[in-house]
Amino acid sequence: MIRYGDEVASIARELHDPGDLEIVLDRAESARVVMIGEATHGTHEFYTWRAALTRRLIAERGFSFVAVEGDWPDCERVNAAVRGVLGAPADPRSALLRYDRWPTWMWANEELVDFTRWLRELNEGRAPRGRAGFHGLDVYSLWESMREILTWLREHDPGAVRVALAAYRCFEPFNEDPNAYGWATQLVNATCEDRVVAMLAELRGRDFGVWQNAAVVAGAESYYRTMVRGGPESWNGRDRHMDETLDRLLTRYGPASKAVVWAHNTHVGDARATDQADHGEVTLGQLARDRFGWDEVLLVGMGSYRGSVVAGPRWGDPMEAMAVPPARGGSLEEILHLTAPRDALFVFPAGDERPDLLTTVLPHRAIGVVYRPERERWANYVPTVLGDRYDAFLWFDETHALRPLHTLRVNAREPETYPSGV
Numbered sequence: 542m543i544r545y546g547d548e549v550a551s552i553a554r555e556l557h558d559p560g561d562l563e564i565v566l567d568r569a570e571s572a573r574v575v576m577i578g579e580a581t582h583g584t585h586e587f588y589t590w591r592a593a594l595t596r597r598l599i600a601e602r603g604f605s606f607v608a609v610e611g612d613w614p615d616c617e618r619v620n621a622a623v624r625g626v627l628g629a630p631a632d633p634r635s636a637l638l639r640y641d642r643w644p645t646w647m648w649a650n651e652e653l654v655d656f657t658r659w660l661r662e663l664n665e666g667r668a669p670r671g672r673a674g675f676h677g678l679d680v681y682s683l684w685e686s687m688r689e690i691l692t693w694l695r696e697h698d699p700g701a702v703r704v705a706l707a708a709y710r711c712f713e714p715f716n717e718d719p720n721a722y723g724w725a726t727q728l729v730n731a732t733c734e735d736r737v738v739a740m741l742a743e744l745r746g747r748d749f750g751v752w753q754n755a756a757v758v759a760g761a762e763s764y765y766r767t768m769v770r771g772g773p774e775s776w777n778g779r780d781r782h783m784d785e786t787l788d789r790l791l792t793r794y795g796p797a798s799k800a801v802v803w804a805h806n807t808h809v810g811d812a813r814a815t816d817q818a819d820h821g822e823v824t825l826g827q828l829a830r831d832r833f834g835w836d837e838v839l840l841v842g843m844g845s846y847r848g849s850v851v852a853g854p855r856w857g858d859p860m861e862a863m864a865v866p867p868a869r870g871g872s873l874e875e876i877l878h879l880t881a882p883r884d885a886l887f888v889f890p891a892g893d894e895r896p897d898l899l900t901t902v903l904p905h906r907a908i909g910v911v912y913r914p915e916r917e918r919w920a921n922y923v924p925t926v927l928g929d930r931y932d933a934f935l936w937f938d939e940t941h942a943l944r945p946l947h948t949l950r951v952n953a954r955e956p957e958t959y960p961s962g963v
Contacts, residue, residue, distance in 0.1 A: 548896035549880040556884040556935070559593040564888050565841065565933055566597055572839040573791070574829050575604070576802040578809030578931070580844045581908040582644065582963070583851030583860075586940045587843050588652035594841070595801045596659060599673050605794045606674035607660075608787055610804035611648050613757050614685045615640050616677030617750065619648075623660040624672045633657035638946055642681065644910040644962070646851050646860050646945035654946070676790055678783035678802070678825075683761035684717045686754035690744070693751045704743045708736040708758065719761075723769040737762045749793055753786065773821040780808060784828040802829075805963040806842050807907050807923065814929035815905075842931040844906060846878040848940035852912035856962065862942040866914055872904040872922060877936050887934040889927075899928025910962035 554561065569575050575598060579587040598604040609616060618636040621629035630636055637657065640649040657675065664672040687709045694702045711733035715722040725731035737759050744755045760782035768775035783804070791798050802809070804825060807817070812824040826840045847867045851860050868874030876898070877885070889899055904922035912921075927934065 545876050545896075545898050546880045548898045549877065552887050552890070552896065552898075553881050553885040553936075554887070555882040556590075556886045559597060561886060562594050562597060565594060565839075565886065566602055568888055568933065569598060569602060569839050571836060572799070573833055573837045574787070574800050574802060575839045576804065576809040576826050576829065576841065578804060578806035578826075578840070578842045580806050580842075580906055581850045581852070581865075581912075582647045582805060582910050583908075583943055584845065584848070584940045585652060585943045586845070586937045587935075588650065588943055589655075590843070590935055590937075591803060592652065592656040592659075595656070595803075598799075598801055599660070600663060603799060604673070604801050605798040606676060606790060607801045607803060608676045608678050608790060609648070609802070610679055610783070610808060611640075611677040612642065612679050612682035612685065613677040613753055613786075614682050614689050615642075615648070616675055619657060620675045623657050623675050624664055624669070625661065633661055634946075643857055644853065644860065645947065646943065647910065649946040651944035651946065674790075674794075676786075678786045678804070680757055680760035680764050680779050680782045683719065683758055683765070684712065686757040686761070687712065689754045690740075690751055690758070693748065693754075698747065701743055701747075704736075704740050705755075708733060708740045711736045719765040720769075722762075723765040726766045727769055732766060733762055734766070749789075753789065756782070756786070756789075776822050780823055780825045780828060783808070783825050784832065787825075787829070788832065805907070805909070806844075806905075807963045809840055810842055810925070810930040811840065814926040816924045839933065840931045841933045841935065842927075843935045843937070844874055844877070845937045845940040846874045847938075849942040850908060850912060850940070851942045851945060852908065852910055854911070854913060856911055860945060863912055863914060865908070865940070866917055868906055869904065869917055869922070872906065873925065873927060874906055876903070878938055881936055881938075883938045885936040887936065889932055889934075895928050900926060902926055905930075907963060 577591045577594060595607060618639060619633055622633040622636040634654045637649050637653060660673060690705050694705055741755045741759050744752050763778050764775050767778060787800060791800055808825045810824060811827045812818045812822050813827060829838045848865050849862055850865050852863055853860055902924050905925035906921055907923050908921060
């Protein structure tokens with residue numbers, strides 16, 4: 542570890558307050574997309590520093606919206622609140638309280654309340670067309686999105702209800718159980734794919750929100766159908782859906798628009814710098830680099846050495862504040878624990894002359910919504926070439942569990958996603 546000491550000292554900058562993020566903002570000046578990752582879905586420091594960087598990107602660098610690893614219908618309620626849409630709650634906390642699909646804490650937490658209240662206040666001083674939005678990229682809301690589609694069509698386009706209702710009724714026998722649907726498509730000819738494709742074609746070109754919900758239904762149907770087969774197809778379908786949604790949002794906001802993306806490191810980082818590529822997986826960060834160009838995308842990762850985190854021991858279990866033990870020997874986290882400032886920012890130099898820390902394959906911790914600390918010695922790590930996976934990295938030696946708002950209910954039927962719910 543000592544051999545990395547001088548290298549770390551040469552590229553690490555101590556992190557005290559949001560003013561220390563200036564070098565990242567300068568690097569993001571020419572980017573159209575800044576993706577900010579996290580090593581867990583339940584860490585206070587990751588949420589607060591991600592929000593701090595995002596505030597500066599929106600307020601000082603003209604970024605247009607935040608797109609998160611969350612469901613479209615839930616996030617649209619938050620979007621309406623922060624943009625001050627007529628009829629939306631004046632306090633975004635009310636919209637966040639309505640997140641009720643496990644894991645609720647991922648977005649229903651006090652850290653996000655603080656950020657969305659700030660965003661609402663900022664937007665109040667802007668004209669409606671210039672207000673920053675908050676959107677979801679994920680595919681899990683199959684039934685919620687179907688209901689949103691039918692509600693909108695019945696009010697605005699009754700003639701198109703028939704094709705949407707046919708898709709909805711196809712899913713009805715599975716009682717909103719994605720496991721039941723996924724397995725049924727393998728055992729009998731029970732797929733709803735054709736009806737979903739017909740609905741998507743019928744709704745193309747209509748209201749952006751209703752068409753996006755249709756795209757979610759299509760993505761979710763494919764995700765649950767392919768997930769039961771195993772392999773990378775379902776993972777890749779999910780990340781490709783998030784990539785396509787991001788592209789649609791940028792198009793909707795206009796040619797000068799810029800996006801901040803919040804997702805787990807395993808989605809934000811470039812798969813080609815990890816063993817994810819060996820498994821045939823692609824990531825949102827990789828797809829964005831390929832779609833927009835490397836100079837147009839800034840990928841920021843995060844990590845920590847020890848602390849606590851909110852997670853569940855198994856999929857659907859009640860959330861717990863769990864201890865995160867010291868990182869295992871030889872990992873990136875142990876190296877930074879021994880050589881870096883307690884809290885630090887790394888912005889990686891371009892070009893071929895890069896320190897070994899950025900070019901060596903090192904284990905890099907990844908904790909999802911499911912976490913079992915006792916598996917630290919053989920699981921929870923992704924082999925990573927740090928300088929290729931990200932463009933910058935935020936480091937916190939010791940971190941703490943975030944502050945959930947509540948747990949309304951636990952839907953244990955939602956199938957677990959690999960790796961460990963990220």
